Amino acid sequence: MSVFTPATEADVADIVRDARTRKAPLNIVGGGTRAGLGRPAASGDTLSTAALSGITLYEPAEMVISAKAGTPLREIEAALDEKAQILPFESMDFRALYGTTGEPTIGGVAASGASGPRRVQSGAARDQLIGVRFVNGRGEMVKSGGRVVKNVTGLDLVKINGGALGTLGVLTEVTFKLTPAPRDSATLVFEGLDDPRAVACLCAAMGSPFEVGGAAHLPAGVGGDVARTVLRIEHFPESVAYRCDKLDAALADFGVPARLDHAATRAIWRDIRDVVPLAEPRDRAIWKISVAPTLAPGVVASIARGINARWFYDWSGGLVWLATPAEGDCGAAIIRAAVATTTGHATLIRAPDEARAAVDVFQPLPEALMKLTRGLKASFDPDGLLNAGRMYAGV
Amino acid sequence: MTHIAFPPPDPAILARREEIIAGLAALLPPECVITSDNERRAYETDALTAYRRVPLAVVLPRSTEEVSAVLRYLNGAGVKVVPRGAGTSLSGGAIPQEDAVVVGVSKLNRILDVDYANRVARVQAGVTNLGITDAIMADGFFYAPDPSSQLACTIAGNIGMNSGGAHCLKHGVTTNHILGVRMVLIDGTILDIGGAQLDAPGLDLLGLIVGHEGQLGVVTEATVRILRATEGARPVLFGFDHIEDAGACVADVIGNGIVPVAMEFMDKLAIEITEAFAHAGYPLDVEAMLIIEVEGSDTEIDAQLARIVEIAKRHNVRTIRESQSAMEAALIWKGRKSAFGATGRVADYICMDGTAPLGRLAYVLKRTDEIVKGYGLRVANVFHAGDGNMHPLIMYNVNDPAEQDKAERAGNDILKLCVEVGGCLTGEHGVGIEKRDLMLFQFDQTDLDQQMRARAVFDPKWLLNPSKVFPLDGRIA
Numbered sequence: 001m002s003v004f005t006p007a008t009e010a011d012v013a014d015i016v017r018d019a020r021t022r023k024a025p026l027n028i029v030g031g032g033t034r035a036g037l038g039r040p041a042a043s044g045d046t047l048s049t050a051a052l053s054g055i056t057l058y059e060p061a062e063m064v065i066s067a068k069a070g071t072p073l074r075e076i077e078a079a080l081d082e083k084a085q086i087l088p089f090e091s092m093d094f095r096a097l098y099g100t101t102g103e104p105t106i107g108g109v110a111a112s113g114a115s116g117p118r119r120v121q122s123g124a125a126r127d128q129l130i131g132v133r134f135v136n137g138r139g140e141m142v143k144s145g146g147r148v149v150k151n152v153t154g155l156d157l158v159k160i161n162g163g164a165l166g167t168l169g170v171l172t173e174v175t176f177k178l179t180p181a182p183r184d185s186a187t188l189v190f191e192g193l194d195d196p197r198a199v200a201c202l203c204a205a206m207g208s209p210f211e212v213g214g215a216a217h218l219p220a221g222v223g224g225d226v227a228r229t230v231l232r233i234e235h236f237p238e239s240v241a242y243r244c245d246k247l248d249a250a251l252a253d254f255g256v257p258a259r260l261d262h263a264a265t266r267a268i269w270r271d272i273r274d275v276v277p278l279a280e281p282r283d284r285a286i287w288k289i290s291v292a293p294t295l296a297p298g299v300v301a302s303i304a305r306g307i308n309a310r311w312f313y314d315w316s317g318g319l320v321w322l323a324t325p326a327e328g329d330c331g332a333a334i335i336r337a338a339v340a341t342t343t344g345h346a347t348l349i350r351a352p353d354e355a356r357a358a359v360d361v362f363q364p365l366p367e368a369l370m371k372l373t374r375g376l377k378a379s380f381d382p383d384g385l386l387n388a389g390r391m392y393a394g395v
Numbered sequence: 396m397t398h399i400a401f402p403p404p405d406p407a408i409l410a411r412r413e414e415i416i417a418g419l420a421a422l423l424p425p426e427c428v429i430t431s432d433n434e435r436r437a438y439e440t441d442a443l444t445a446y447r448r449v450p451l452a453v454v455l456p457r458s459t460e461e462v463s464a465v466l467r468y469l470n471g472a473g474v475k476v477v478p479r480g481a482g483t484s485l486s487g488g489a490i491p492q493e494d495a496v497v498v499g500v501s502k503l504n505r506i507l508d509v510d511y512a513n514r515v516a517r518v519q520a521g522v523t524n525l526g527i528t529d530a531i532m533a534d535g536f537f538y539a540p541d542p543s544s545q546l547a548c549t550i551a552g553n554i555g556m557n558s559g560g561a562h563c564l565k566h567g568v569t570t571n572h573i574l575g576v577r578m579v580l581i582d583g584t585i586l587d588i589g590g591a592q593l594d595a596p597g598l599d600l601l602g603l604i605v606g607h608e609g610q611l612g613v614v615t616e617a618t619v620r621i622l623r624a625t626e627g628a629r630p631v632l633f634g635f636d637h638i639e640d641a642g643a644c645v646a647d648v649i650g651n652g653i654v655p656v657a658m659e660f661m662d663k664l665a666i667e668i669t670e671a672f673a674h675a676g677y678p679l680d681v682e683a684m685l686i687i688e689v690e691g692s693d694t695e696i697d698a699q700l701a702r703i704v705e706i707a708k709r710h711n712v713r714t715i716r717e718s719q720s721a722m723e724a725a726l727i728w729k730g731r732k733s734a735f736g737a738t739g740r741v742a743d744y745i746c747m748d749g750t751a752p753l754g755r756l757a758y759v760l761k762r763t764d765e766i767v768k769g770y771g772l773r774v775a776n777v778f779h780a781g782d783g784n785m786h787p788l789i790m791y792n793v794n795d796p797a798e799q800d801k802a803e804r805a806g807n808d809i810l811k812l813c814v815e816v817g818g819c820l821t822g823e824h825g826v827g828i829e830k831r832d833l834m835l836f837q838f839d840q841t842d843l844d845q846q847m848r849a850r851a852v853f854d855p856k857w858l859l860n861p862s863k864v865f866p867l868d869g870r871i872a
Contacts, residue, residue: 140841154834
C-alpha cells in the first residue's frame with residue numbers, strides 16, 4: 001500500500017486520475033487525529049494532505065481566512081490569535097476521545113464538520129465554511145463558494161463537502177469566516193438539577209435576550225460529583241457582568257448559580273467541547289445524539305432503561321454525548337429506537353473497528369434519501385475511489 | 396431586443412396544452428388551476444420586469460400531496476416546471492416560459508408550529524418572511540434573514556435563493572437558519588430532511604438545497620430557527636465626505652472586535668432618492684452614509700456606540716445622528732428597505748448584487764461609477780457594507796431598448812469587476828436568468844459540470860426551472 005503526499009492540487013488531481021485508471025481506492029488522511037470517525041477505512045493506498053500546507057489568505061478586517069487543507073489547526077489558531085479572532089464554531093479536538101496523537105488539520109475540521117458548544121449560538125462549522133477547492137473522483141479540480149461571505153452564485157457545493165468525510169472529494173483548500181474573539185467571558189453554574197429541570201433551565205437561558213453562547217448539563221458523576229448546569233456568556237467585559245446579573249435574576253427558579261471567570265470558563269468549555277468527561281474509561285463506546293432539546297431527557301431516560309449508560313448534554317440539550325459498553329451493537333438498537341420517536345439521529349463516534357463495521361455508524365436513512373446520497377456520491381466520484389464506505393456501506 | 400435568451404418553446408408541448416390542462420384539472424380543484432390568458436399574465440414575470448413569458452398554465456396546490464401529484468404528472472408528461480414563491484426575484488428566478496407550468500406555493504401559507512423552548516418554527520413554504528416574525532414578535536422572537544422584500548417574499552423563495560438581508564452581518568443568511576425541509580422531487584417523491592435538531596444526518600443535503608433556485612424540487616415546508624431578540628437595538632447614521640472614509644470605517648469597526656448587527660452603506664444619490672421618499676432624516680450634505688445598528692440594553696448600546704463613534708471620528712465622520720425613539724429607528728430602516736422602491740419612483744432601474752471583498756470596496760465603487768457613466772447612465776449605490784454585498788441601482792428608461800441594452804452591459808461589467816477583485820456575481824439575489832450567461836466569469840466549465848452533475852441527481856430530465864442558473868450551452872445530465 002502506497003502513501004502519496006502531494007504538494008500541490010495538481011498533484012492531487014494526478015494521483016486521483018492515476019488511481020482511477022488503476023481502479024485503486026484512496027484513503028484520505030489529514031492529521032489522522034479523527035481516524036476513528038465514520039466506518040473503518042477500507043484497505044487501499046493513502047493520500048495524505050500533509051504537504052498541502054499554509055495559510056493562503058487572511059484578511060482580519062474581512063473576517064475571513066483561507067488555508068490549504070493540510071494546514072495544522074494550531075497554525076491557523078496562532079495566526080487568528082494575533083488578531084484576536086476565532087473560528088466561531090469551536091471545532092472539537094478528537095485527541096482526548098480517541099487517544100490519538102498528531103495535529104488536527106483545517107481540512108479535517110472541514111471534512112468532519114465537527115462543531116463545538118458555541119454552535120448553539122454562532123452556527124456550525126458548515127455555517128462558517130464559505131469556500132472549498134477539491135479534487136473530485138474524476139481527478140478534476142473544482143471550486144465552490146469563495147472568500148466573500150455573501151455568495152449565492154450557483155449550486156452550493158461547499159456545505160455538502162463539509163462533513164462528507166472526504167467521500168465526495170479531496171479537499172485541497174478551505175475558506176472559513178471568522179468572528180472577533182470574545183473579549184471576556186463567564187460561566188454560570190447551577191448545581192443539583194435533574195436532567196429535565198436542567199434542560200428547562202438551558203432552554204430558558206437560550207430563549208432569553210442575553211445571547212448565551214454555551215449551554216450544557218453535566219449530570220452527577222460526569223466530570224464531578226454534583227450535577228452542574230452551565231451557561232456561558234461571552235462579550236465585552238461590561239456586557240458579561242450585566243448579562244450574568246440579568247440571567248441570575250431570570251433563572252432564579254433554578255437556584256443561585258456560582259460564577260466562573262474567563263480562565264475557568266475557557267477550561268470547562270474546552271472539556272465539554274472535547275467530550276473529556278466521557279473519554280475515560282477508554283473501552284466505552286461513545287454516541288452523539290442530535291435531537292430537539294426538550295425531547296432529549298426523555299430519549300436519554302428511555303435509553304438508560306435498556307443499557308448501562310453515562311451521558312451529558314450540550315447545545316441546550318440538543319446534543320447528547322452518551323457512553324455505552326462497547327459490546328455487541330454498542331447499544332445501537334436501543335438508542336436508535338429511542339431516537340426514532342423524534343426527527344433526531346444518532347452517530348456512533350467511538351467504537352472498535354469491528355463494531356463500526358457491523359453497526360450503522362451514521363443514522364440509517366430512508367430509502368429516498370439513501371438514493372439521493374448514492375446518486376450524489378456517483379456524481380462526484382463515479383468509481384467510488386474516495387474514502388469509500390466511510391459514511392455508508394457502498395457510498 | 397432582449398439581451399437574455401430564452402430557449403424556444405417546445406411546439407409539441409404547446410400543441411398538447413389542452414391535454415396538459417385537463418391532466419392538471421383532474422388533480423386539483425378549479426380554483427387551483429389558472430388557465431385564462433388574463434390570469435396567467437399575472438404570473439408572466441417577477442421583479443425582473445424587463446422579461447416576460449406567459450406560462451402554459453399556473454397551479455396553486457394546497458398541500459404537499461397535491462404538489463407531489465402535480466409534479467408526478469408533469470414529470471410523466473415531460474412538461475417543464477417553474478416553481479414560484481411570491482414572484483419577487485430580482486434575478487428572474489421565477490420568470491416562466493411558454494412551455495412550462497408554474498407551480499406556486501401561495502396557498503401553502505400556514506405557520507404549523509412555533510416552539511419557543513427549542514427555538515424553531517415549522518412553516519409551510521408559502522408563508523412570507525415577515526409573516527414568521529410577525530407571528531412571534533410579541534413573544535420577543537424573530538426570524539433573522541430579512542431581505543428588503545420581506546413583506547411579500549416567501550420562505551420557499553428565500554430557500555430557493557438563499558436570501559440575505561441587512562442583518563446578515565451578525566446573523567447569517569437563509570442557509571444558516573433552515574434546519575429542515577419537506578421537499579417534493581420532480582418524480583413526486585416527498586422527502587423530509589432535518590427537523591427540530593441542529594444538524595441532519597448524512598451528507599449535508601440541506602446545504603445543497605438552500606440556494607437551489609428551484610432546480611432540485613419544490614419545497615413545501617420548512618423548519619426554521621427562531622431567535623430571541625436582544626433587549627433593544629439602535630440604528631445610528633454616520634455621514635462622511637468621502638466614500639473611502641466610510642469604507643475604512645467599516646473595516647476598522649470589525650478590526651476592533653465589534654460586529655454590529657447591521658452596517659449599511661448609501662451613496663449621495665441613494666440618500667437623496669430615499670430621503671425624498673421616506674423622510675427618514677438622512678443627511679443630504681454627505682457623499683456617503685453608514686447605518687450602523689447595535690444591540691443590547693441601553694447601557695450596552697451606549698458603550699458599543701461610544702467605541703464605534705471613536706472609530707468613526709478617526710475616519711473623519713462629519714455627522715452622527717442617533718435615533719431617539721423607536722419611531723425614528725423604524726424610519727431609518729424604512730428608508731433603507733424602501734431604497735429600491737424609492738429609486739423605482741425616479742427611474743426604471745436594474746439592481747445588481749455582486750459581492751466584493753471589503754478591502755476593495757472603495758475601488759469597486761469608483762470603478763462602478765466610471766463604468767455606468769461610460770454608458771451615459773446614472774447609478775445609485777445601496778449595500779450591505781459589512782459583508783461587501785453591493786447593490787448598484789443602474790437607472791435607465793425601460794421603454795428605450797438602447798438604454799436597456801446599455802444598462803445591462805454596464806451591469807455585466809460591474810459584476811465582472813466584482814469577480815476580478817475576488818468577489819462573486821451574486822450575494823443574495825441568485826443567478827436566475829439575469830446572470831446565467833456570466834457564470835463562466837466566475838467558474839470554470841469543470842466547476843459548472845460538477846454542479847450540473849449534482850443537479851441531475853435530483854432532476855435528470857432538466858424539467859425544473861430549466862432556463863436558469865446554467866448557461867444554455869454545455870449542459871450535462
